[in-house]
Amino acid sequence: MQQYLGTLKRLDGNVVEIPVEKLKTAGIAEDGNVEVFSNxxxxxxxxxxxxxxxxxxNxxxxxxxxxxxxxxxxxxxxxxxAD
Structure with a gap:
């Protein structure tokens, strides 16, 4: 069985739910603004x-x-x- 470091989520159309605790860990407020980018x-x-x-x-x-x-x-x- 495959092991993962994070929480697994299934895509629902073009939406992915991100657990609030993951956002908090990254310092992102629930009502905050985010940038999404990829490679x-x-x-x-x-x-x-x-x-x-x-x-x-920023x-x-x-x-x-x-x-x-x-x-x-x-x-x-x-x-x-300082040097």
């Missing part, structure tokens, strides 16, 4: 409600630095300025 192997969903507190750009790789959400570009600039 040849997977479909990706990410929040569009989170932005870098320094530059304002970035899927935000990390909390102190009280701020920062994108990789701003974190790298901050690190380079």
């Amino acid at each position: 040849e192997q997977a479909v990706f969903i990410r929040s569009t409600d989170k932005h870098c507190d320094v530059c304002g750009h 970035n899927g790789k935000l990390k909390q630095v102190g009280q701020m959400n920062m994108c990789k570009v701003c974190r790298d600039e901050l690190k380079n300025d």
Whole structure:
């Protein structure tokens, strides 16, 4: 029997139900906005409600630095300025 890491869902037309706990784990609010994109192997969903507190750009790789959400570009600039 095949083992899976996630929750299995069957497509219903062109709709897929995503369990709320999976959205919460990804930091996506139930009433939030998301971007859906794909490549040849997977479909990706990410929040569009989170932005870098320094530059304002939306970035899927935000990390909390102190009280701020920062994108990789701003974190790298901050690190380079500290050196």
